[in-house]
Amino acid sequence: MVRTRIAPSPTGFPHIGTIYQALFDYGYAKKNAGQFIVRIEDTDRLRLVAGAEEKIYQSLDWFGLTEDESRRKGGDYGPYRQSERLKIYQSRALELIKNGYAYYCFCSKERLEEVRKRRAQEKKIPMYDKYCRALSAEDVQEKLSSGLTRVVRMKVPENTAIKVRDEIRGEIVFDSNTVDDQVLLKSDGFPTYHLAVVVDDHLMKITHAVRGEEWISSTPKHFLLYDFFGWERPLFFHTSLLRNPDRYKLSKRHGHTNVAWYQEQGFLPEAILNYLALMGWSHPQGKEIFSKEEFIGLLELKNMKAVAPVFDIHKLEWMNGEYIRNLEAGSLKSQLVRFIGKNYDEKLVEKTIPLVRERMKKLVDYMPLCSFFFETPTGYEIDLSAKKDIFVKMKEELNKLNDWKAEPIGEAMLVLAKRLNVKNSEFFMSLRVAITGKKISPPLNESMEILGKKDCLTRIGRVIAAGP
């Protein structure tokens, strides 16, 4: 049985990196007919953001990465929110103390600060000096009963090599002297990530822990904890961090991390997933475009690369364009209608789709291309005032047409251009601007057909009537 999880902390908008993690977690679970779990890591009370948890679920649904177990879905291993599991962590912390693997620490923030400063001056690693480890049992008892604030720290063994295993990179060895006596239980009774993740992964029977590379350096703490508890540990896979073109870790300051941004731009969830799948993983046949299902069938976590890829928005846009072009017409229409809002005639939108689908990379590209279908242009990108004679002739010829279809329209105009001895490009550009207001537009004849004879003649008439 394979069980995977994402463990986001509800500290803001859903991050694209969380989706990246979720894709591999979800994919691997599904490939093995296992479960994918969402556990909310809300142990940092100061950084909580209201509503963030809901947004995480909504994003997962949007991407089609819906979890099997979570607070909203239920499951046999709940609660799925860490703030509701406090008693579990507390008793586990006590257990560690009892067995000599952890100890109470009464050091004040000020003292810790001082220790850190001193060690920094001595050019040593800024870590805890283990002062409270040496406290006598009586001392501890006394401080405890006097109600002194305290935390629980893990007792990291000295002078040993801690071997951890990452399934992507292999064995990594750490010198235990470089591993801090990590706080496990904070003074507010909440666990730190390190205690919580180990306890929860074990209790929730997680088999494959997929998480970001930033966790590698704290993995020795986690391995130690598993040993302290005498638990079997899951397999660990540290995926590399997504980076910006400037090579830093993808962050709010440096790039687009907010899932909402991708939605606002009109990226399709399938396209984003496909793109994300190509970061650190590649299709065995070198395919670039493939479905989520195909990805799941082929996914092997071990084959992931350990290099941090740069997130290339241009390639994502190309891929999104591919998806838009391959979308079934009805599906494109409904997505487009949802995207641009209900104020537009759905039938009209439907008619325009064949003209613009290969011209859009994102749904947000639709309106700039098609607004002229919905409202008469108010300005013209080219000055048409010198061409009024041509427009008069155009109007005449068009007016004669009974069969208002793209082809006859085009033919009639071609004939006229030749008769007037005007270059095609110049002739059609004038007409284009008169009809659409713009130099760049969907195919003209087809657009005019959709617009209708009356509307087109009116638009040309406006140009003729305009001064000077």
Next chain:
RNA sequence: GGCGCGUUCGUCUAGUGGCCCAGGACGACAGGUUCUCAACCUGUAAAUCAUGGGUUCGAAUCCCAUACGCGUCACCA
């Protein structure tokens, strides 16, 4: 600074000792198609496989060192 991870075209990558004077994709550029822009088709440029040493008949692939990049060193996750 300590520790850790990483390093193949601008970017994502293929490559696990001979099939690689390194293949694909995006992007760029050029041409074709064309009433615009796209899409589509064809082609071009682009990687001394970070550098330097080994090992080997043979290395992008194995080993070592150096450089560079990133991550991490909290009662944040």
